Amino acid sequence: KDGERELIVITPTRLPYSRMKPDDLVVIDFEADPVEGDGIPSSETLMHLGIYRKRPDVNGIVHTHSIFASVAAVAGVEIPPLIDEMVMLVGGSVPAAEYGPPGTEELAEKACAALGYKQAALLRNHGLVSVGRSVHDALEVCILVERVAQIYTYASLLGKANPLPDEAIRSEVAIFQMQHGIQTN
Numbered sequence: 001k002d003g004e005r006e007l008i009v010i011t012p013t014r015l016p017y018s019r020m021k022p023d024d025l026v027v028i029d030f031e032a033d034p035v036e037g038d039g040i041p042s043s044e045t046l047m048h049l050g051i052y053r054k055r056p057d058v059n060g061i062v063h064t065h066s067i068f069a070s071v072a073a074v075a076g077v078e079i080p081p082l083i084d085e086m087v088m089l090v091g092g093s094v095p096a097a098e099y100g101p102p103g104t105e106e107l108a109e110k111a112c113a114a115l116g117y118k119q120a121a122l123l124r125n126h127g128l129v130s131v132g133r134s135v136h137d138a139l140e141v142c143i144l145v146e147r148v149a150q151i152y153t154y155a156s157l158l159g160k161a162n163p164l165p166d167e168a169i170r171s172e173v174a175i176f177q178m179q180h181g182i183q184t185n
Contacts, residue, residue, distance in 0.1 A: 005029050010048060012039025043103045050108030051115065051131060057180065060135035062142045068149035069128035069142075072096065076124055079145070079152050080163040086148050087164065087172035091118040091180070094145055099124040117182045120145045 009025050011017075026037035030053070032045050042048065048061050072079050072094075079094040081087045086094075097114035100107030100123075111129055114121035119141045120130040128145055132138035155161035163169070177184065 013043045047108040054112040058131040060132045060138040062138040063129045065127040066146040073122040091176045094120045096122040
């Protein structure tokens with residue numbers, strides 16, 4: 001916070017992560033106005049802002065174009081809950097958002113709708129977005145989703161990707177919701 005203004009630290013656009021240094025990060029406010037840093041904020045700033053506005057529980061967002069998550073996003077398929085860890089960290093399956101053009105409010109709205117209360121969503125024909133209580137948590141979710149997307153792809157090639165049993169999913173989603181303070185009726 002800067003006085004009463006909430007601020008966001010975001011990566012600059014078009015700077016490879018391998019060359020990025022902490023000083024390259026950009027600080028913006030919720031109107032996307034720069035507060036600190038010389039770089040141009042991420043081209044997906046509107047999506048980040050939309051998620052932060054919709055999800056007050058989120059303090060970190062990671063957006064990737066990882067290979068296997070992107071395969072599922074291009075196919076427009078939800079990644080089903082295949083392993084227990086996925087349900088416990090993501091909140092169940094990883095839904096596929098409807099397509100929205102990159103860098104737009106439309107993409108932000110579609111990403112928020114797909115996320116719901118979950119920690120990850122595929123961005124149709126684009127990639128993956130994950131959220132968490134911190135950037136570290138959101139990154140851990142991205143790493144897990146990429147691994148599960150790879151498992152899903154390979155299991156599908158073998159003929160069948162079997163999701164967890166319904167009872168296991170229900171009980172693990174209930175634990176996830178309790179841990180995250182999510183109330184459903």
